Amino acid sequence: MQRPQTVVFTDLDGTFLDHETYQPGPALEALEELLAVGVAVYFCSAKTRVEQQAIANEFRVDVGFVVENGAAIYATAGAATVFGMPYAQVREALHNAAAACGAAVRGYGDMDVAEVMEHTGLDERRAQYARQREFTESFVIESGEPYELSQAMGELGLRLQRGSRFWTAQGEHDKGMAVRHVTTQLGPNAESFGLGDFDNDLEMLTAVDTPMLVQQHDGTWRDLHVEDMVRLSGIGPVGWCSGAELVLRRHNAR
Ligand SMILES: [Mg+2]
Known part of the structure; x- marks a missing residue:
């Protein structure tokens, strides 16, 4: 039987990328580790497809994209699913x-x-x-x-x-809708994780099995009400690494 799929959705600014420098720092290696063991990763933000693609190219990572607040999903295989209006x-x-x-x-x-x-x-x-x-x-x-x-x-x-x-x-779409769509496509045993830092990640974090919050640049966690939220120690990409460790442990235990 095929191993159940693990999927991670991540916000970019302030989460995977540092708030000031727009660099992933240590989170890049953590992301590469996830990809190496077969975890699927999606960028999920308000950014356009071109912006997300440029970030993926810059850091040479093969990830999927949930763009413009869940308006469309671009899977790594190239298939697109569109919810947005032109x-x-x-x-x-x-x-x-x-x-x-x-x-x-x-x-x-x-x-x-x-x-x-x-x-x-x-x-x-x-x-x-x-x-x-x-x-x-x-x-x-x-x-x-x-x-x-x-x-x-x-x-x-x-x-x-x-x-x-x-x-x-x-139009009538949000990040949560797109996240649920991707997860459903991966099959009934897929396990989903989300990483965010701010209010605009709420819908994504509500839609995953394990929502995780990194610290904001001032060292606090945004006060978001999501059930079973994991508050990660570390600002932005540093917290992202702890989140990736949790994903790896769960993935390897399956
Ligand atoms: Mg953010």
């Missing part, structure tokens, strides 16, 4: 919703690379990757009430999500 459609609906409630919004699609760099602090290459969106629009609200905008968006089939710098407009 980007052009999201943008059109967002601008219609803003017009309907008298709000003014400005999205990545309205900005050039320089303006995205200014808003995000990303370098030019990363800002270009971040602009290659397929399913969700990140934007700033220049005037108007978020609550009213969210109501108007809802009528057009869009969800409004709050991020640290931007608001996001997207």
Whole structure:
């Protein structure tokens, strides 16, 4: 009988990657160890496919991608599963919703690379990757009430999500939905683990068998209410390594 599959979903910024340097440090070796024993790993974040692919290429790791808040899954074998709405459609609906409630919004699609760099602090290459969106629009609200905008968006089939710098407009999907889909595809005996650091990881962490939280850059754990959450010692990638050890122990015991 084939060995039951183990799968790990990980957030990137502040979790696998250091909050300041965007480097995985010791977590890279821990990730390689997981892959070497046959554990499947998925990046799972708000980042675009191009951004996640660039990170995987940079560190030469063969992982799957859950992109743009669960809008699509790209497995390592190349198969794609899409839950999101096409980007052009999201943008059109967002601008219609803003017009309907008298709000003014400005999205990545309205900005050039320089303006995205200014808003995000990303370098030019990363800002270009971040602009290659397929399913969700990140934007700033220049005037108007978020609550009213969210109501108007809802009528057009869009969800409004709050991020640290931007608001996001997207279809009816979330990271948890995508995580459950991947896990179900792996069969009834698959065991899933999730690694995150912040509020935007809540849906992913709720959807896995073993949710794990790394410490934030100030050394605290975000106060997230998820049943049986494992609080790992270590900030970002350092905590990630302890999480990987736990995954390895469980995987090897199966
Ligand atoms: Mg994070």
